[in-house]
Structure formats: structure tokens, C-alpha cells
Amino acid sequence: MSQTEGAEKPGTRAEMREETERLILDAAERVFADSGFGGATMQAIAEACALPKANLHYYFSSKEKLYRQVVERIFTVWLEAADSFETSASPEVALRRYITRKMQLSREYRHGSKVWANEVMHGAPIIQDYLEITLRDWTESRVAVIRRWVDAGDIQPVDPRWLLYMIWATTQHYADFAHQIETLNNGPMSDAQWQEATGTVCAIILRGIGLDAGDAVAET
Amino acid sequence: MSQTEGAEKPGTRAEMREETERLILDAAERVFADSGFGGATMQAIAEACALPKANLHYYFSSKEKLYRQVVERIFTVWLEAADSFETSASPEVALRRYITRKMQLSREYRHGSKVWANEVMHGAPIIQDYLEITLRDWTESRVAVIRRWVDAGDIQPVDPRWLLYMIWATTQHYADFAHQIETLNNGPMSDAQWQEATGTVCAIILRGIGLDAGDAVAET
DNA sequence: AAAAACCTTGACTGGTTGGTCAGGTCTGTT
DNA sequence: AACAGACCTGACCAACCAGTCAAGGTTTTT
Known part of the structure; x- marks a missing residue:
């Protein structure tokens, strides 16, 4: 899926946003796969992508929204x-x-x-x-x-x-x-x-x- | 699985215990199947078998024990x-x-x-x-x-x-x-x-x- | 009939969770 | 340099959860 990604340059605002969203989605995918929707916690996802929990809610308004995007x-x-x-x-x-x-x-x-x-x-x-x-x-x-x-x-x-x-x-x-x-x-x-x-x-x-x-x- | 069970006679103590346990296990199986381990709640299982929640904990000491028995x-x-x-x-x-x-x-x-x-x-x-x-x-x-x-x-x-x-x-x-x-x-x-x-x-x-x-x- | 063992349950608790928010930082623009 | 808007986050909260418990009920044993 990702082809060129050695040294991440800052990039534009939109690019960085996309990148962060993908980072979160990847982490969420792993955590949801491991624990199911109910078993997964936003805290666990946050730790999996080394971001503060509140940050996830900045990009994805709710756990369900995040889950839906993953699916x-x-x-x-x-x-x-x-x-x-x-x-x-x-x-x-x-x-x-x-x-x-x-x-x-x-x-x-x-x-x-x-x-x-x-x-x-x-x-x-x-x-x-x-x-x-x-x-x-x-x-x-x-x-x-x-x-x-x-x-x-x-x-x-x-x-x-x-x-x-x-x-x-x-x-x-x-x-x-x-x-x-x-x-x-x-x-x-x-x-x-x-x-x-x-x-x-x-x-x-x-x-x-x-x-x-x-x-x-x-x-x- | 059950062959003779039209009008349930009281039965012995052990029989009733077994029956109750099966009732709970059946309900738990349904709820766990629907929601996963993390998503399932003891309250939901209790409602599914029309028993008070505290009662489940009398027969199965913990949610995990109950789950294990189901599996x-x-x-x-x-x-x-x-x-x-x-x-x-x-x-x-x-x-x-x-x-x-x-x-x-x-x-x-x-x-x-x-x-x-x-x-x-x-x-x-x-x-x-x-x-x-x-x-x-x-x-x-x-x-x-x-x-x-x-x-x-x-x-x-x-x-x-x-x-x-x-x-x-x-x-x-x-x-x-x-x-x-x-x-x-x-x-x-x-x-x-x-x-x-x-x-x-x-x-x-x-x-x-x-x-x-x-x-x-x-x-x- | 009284004691013992077993069963039932409403009310409670300590801990965790999803979600919020105010205040801060960073970045680009004028 | 001053301003605006996007981004970040620690601290907080209401809701909810698994599990506890004490008090009362029922059945069996003595």
C-alpha cells in the first residue's frame, strides 16, 4: 500500500493530517482485530500509535466512527x-x-x-x-x-x-x-x-x- | 440434547443446579456470540436468562470462568x-x-x-x-x-x-x-x-x- | 422444630471507559 | 510581529461495568 516512505518530510498540512489518520487507523485495525469492538479501548489504540487519547478524538469524533472507517x-x-x-x-x-x-x-x-x-x-x-x-x-x-x-x-x-x-x-x-x-x-x-x-x-x-x-x- | 422436558418437575437439588447452569450457559453463549467477550456484559446475560445478575456470580465466580465453560x-x-x-x-x-x-x-x-x-x-x-x-x-x-x-x-x-x-x-x-x-x-x-x-x-x-x-x- | 446448608437478590463499590474541554502550542499569513 | 486557525493534550466527568455482600428465603438434615 505504501510505496515511498523512507524519511518522512514534513509535507503540507493536508498530507500530515492524512498521515496521522492513517497511523491511527492502522493502530485501530490491529487493536480491533485483537480485541473486538467491545474489548478494544481508545486508550489501547492511543498507546498502539503513541498518541494521547484525546488526540484520537480530535481526528475521529467517536470510537464507533473510527471503527467504521477501519471496516x-x-x-x-x-x-x-x-x-x-x-x-x-x-x-x-x-x-x-x-x-x-x-x-x-x-x-x-x-x-x-x-x-x-x-x-x-x-x-x-x-x-x-x-x-x-x-x-x-x-x-x-x-x-x-x-x-x-x-x-x-x-x-x-x-x-x-x-x-x-x-x-x-x-x-x-x-x-x-x-x-x-x-x-x-x-x-x-x-x-x-x-x-x-x-x-x-x-x-x-x-x-x-x-x-x-x-x-x-x-x-x- | 434434551429429550424429556415438557413439564419441568422440581427434581433434585443437583438436577436443578445443573438445569440453572445450563440455562445460564445457553444465554451466555448467545450473548458472547453476539457481542464478543469484551462487548458482552453480565447484565445482558442475566437479562437473556431472566435471572438477577448476582445470581450468575453465585453459579460462576467470574465472567471469565463463565466464558471458559461456554467455550x-x-x-x-x-x-x-x-x-x-x-x-x-x-x-x-x-x-x-x-x-x-x-x-x-x-x-x-x-x-x-x-x-x-x-x-x-x-x-x-x-x-x-x-x-x-x-x-x-x-x-x-x-x-x-x-x-x-x-x-x-x-x-x-x-x-x-x-x-x-x-x-x-x-x-x-x-x-x-x-x-x-x-x-x-x-x-x-x-x-x-x-x-x-x-x-x-x-x-x-x-x-x-x-x-x-x-x-x-x-x-x- | 430447630439447625444447617443452600439458594436468591437488591443495593452497593471500586475501578475503568468513552468522551469533553479549556488552555496551550505550532504554523502560515498579513 | 501580530494575528488566526489548525493542532495538541492533561485533567476531568458521567456512565457503566464486574464483582461483593449482607440479609432474607427455601429446602434438607438432624
Whole structure:
């Protein structure tokens, strides 16, 4: 996300504000992921970004507002990432790319995924509107694509929704249950393990819907 | 779980105690699932089971003790349910049974699954010992079974762990993300939908590891 | 029937939390 | 240099929380 950030020059007023807001959001994301909305305290977030608590309230009027921004930010990343889904021609390539990208995101945005999972698990009290509008639209368009594949006989007949849920579940599991996986793994997953897991997920799902999984596990 | 419970007769002292404890545990499970550990309040749990707050502290000395019991109870159900895994001869039957059972549990113990997910997602601060001992042992024994299948050429070569994670993720998703699914579904899943989803999950995973998924989707 | 053990509960408390605010500092402009 | 507006923060507060407790009720035992 951040590309050039070695020695932070002062920058303009607006730039500094943005930077501070991002600093707070990053800290908040970590704390919310670790403790949930109710368990997280503004004090903890303040300490996580080495700012006085009152300062957070200067940038974000309330805990709930701050939380909402964190969730919104993640949601945006999710959606953008998932765009690679539609740009591909064949089901094989589209699905393989989508799954691979989602596995990447699980690794890179572990905290974000957790916050999202938390929010949805608790009934999406804060971002229900996102579920009902943005996510619904997005889902419907992907469902239509998959349905076309089914109708054309490209893949085995499945209700597209069960397939999508399966992809979401499997990939996000590696972020949301990272702690469990790491406990069973005696430590964080290595690069090779990530690659192997990604390959296995791709292979099982592709083969599972009647596509040739091939041996191209290492392909990106 | 409870088989004879129409008109509750007074029962013995111990029976009544047990019943009250279960009442509290059920309420706590719901509230913890809805709000997380930090977000849940003893007052809310008390209201959910129509008991004065002080009463909860008579049966469970602290909020954390109560929470631990809730998590332990779910964990036990998980493990017992998963026993059907080893008692079957062929991979097809074993996996189909296991997945089907796990889908059932996602439907019946939605709250429990959420509490477990929450706990693990936050780094298992309270039940880390369970992860490190009980779950690890259980997992290793199942991994051994799957590895034998692979070695015998019964299924495609996969690291058993990625397969297990995939099954856990996919099935538990229907409990943990029930709210999201129901939003996209415009309401709770029907019996037929549950059956279809279960069939699809079975089919994709079985076919995905090189087994004949057959048309036996409706079989139990 | 009386004693003992167990259960129930309203009222209370010490500590913590989200949020406020007045007064201060820094930065750019005139 | 003087002014304005954005930024920062220590100290504070009302609300709320987990947990306590003493007093009263109920059941079982003696």
C-alpha cells in the first residue's frame, strides 16, 4: 500500500493530517482485530500509535466512527482485489487468479480480515448497509458470470453462491484462524507453505467443479 | 440434547443446579456470540436468562470462568462430532459423513461456532491450552489417516492439513458468516438450501481430491 | 422444630471507559 | 510581529461495568 516512505518530510498540512489518520487507523485495525469492538479501548489504540487519547478524538469524533472507517477501508480492499475475477476469459484463469489473490490478501491483511469477520459475525451492526447494497450487487454480478459458465457446460452444475462461499471461507480462514493454524504448525507458515496451501486450494476447487487443475500449481 | 422436558418437575437439588447452569450457559453463549467477550456484559446475560445478575456470580465466580465453560462446551461438541471421521472404512464415506455432520453442527450450534471463532481470532487468550494439547492431538491422528489414504493412492496427493482446514473453513463459514449469507439470501436458508449446500460442499471436496462424488448428494 | 446448608437478590463499590474541554502550542499569513 | 486557525493534550466527568455482600428465603438434615 505504501510505496515511498523512507524519511518522512514534513509535507503540507493536508498530507500530515492524512498521515496521522492513517497511523491511527492502522493502530485501530490491529487493536480491533485483537480485541473486538467491545474489548478494544481508545486508550489501547492511543498507546498502539503513541498518541494521547484525546488526540484520537480530535481526528475521529467517536470510537464507533473510527471503527467504521477501519471496516470501510478493508471492505474497499476486498472489493478491488476481487475485480481480477471478471477480467479473465476462462473459468480456470479467473478462479485461479481470484483464489490466489484472496490468499495473498489473507496473508497481507490479516488484521483487516479479522475485523471484517468480527463485524459480520456480530450481525454487522455498523456496516449492514454495505452488506445490503455494495456486497449484494457485487455478488450478484459474479453469480451471473458463474451461472453462464454452468449454462455453457464449462463447469459442473453448482449453485454459484455455494461456490463463492466456499472460496471466501477457505481463503479467509487462513487470516481469521491464523492463530490456530500457527499453533498446529508450530510457528508461522513459510513462503513455501503459503504457496503450497494456495496451490492445494486452487486444485481442489478447480477439480471439484470439473476443471482440469493441471500441474500448474506454481503459476501465478 | 434434551429429550424429556415438557413439564419441568422440581427434581433434585443437583438436577436443578445443573438445569440453572445450563440455562445460564445457553444465554451466555448467545450473548458472547453476539457481542464478543469484551462487548458482552453480565447484565445482558442475566437479562437473556431472566435471572438477577448476582445470581450468575453465585453459579460462576467470574465472567471469565463463565466464558471458559461456554467455550469448553462447544469444543467438546466439536470433537465428539468429529469422531464419525475415523469409524468409516473408505475415504468417501468418512469424508462425506464428517462434512455432513459439520454442516449440521453449523446449523444447530451457530452461536457456539461463533464463540469459538471469536476466541481463536483473538489469539485464544483463554483456551490456548486446548489448542496446544487436545486439538493438536486430534488433528495429528486425523492427519495420519489422510496421509495413509494418500500413500495408498486412494486420493490425490495433498497435505492433509490444507484439506482439513478447507473442511473446517467451509463448514464453519455457514455458522460464523450466517448473517452475511442470510443477507445475500434474503432470509434464512431453507431445509432444501442446507441440503443442497451440504451436497455441493461434499461434491467439490470429494471430486477435488480425486474421489467419485457420485450423485448421492441426498444420502445421509 | 430447630439447625444447617443452600439458594436468591437488591443495593452497593471500586475501578475503568468513552468522551469533553479549556488552555496551550505550532504554523502560515498579513 | 501580530494575528488566526489548525493542532495538541492533561485533567476531568458521567456512565457503566464486574464483582461483593449482607440479609432474607427455601429446602434438607438432624
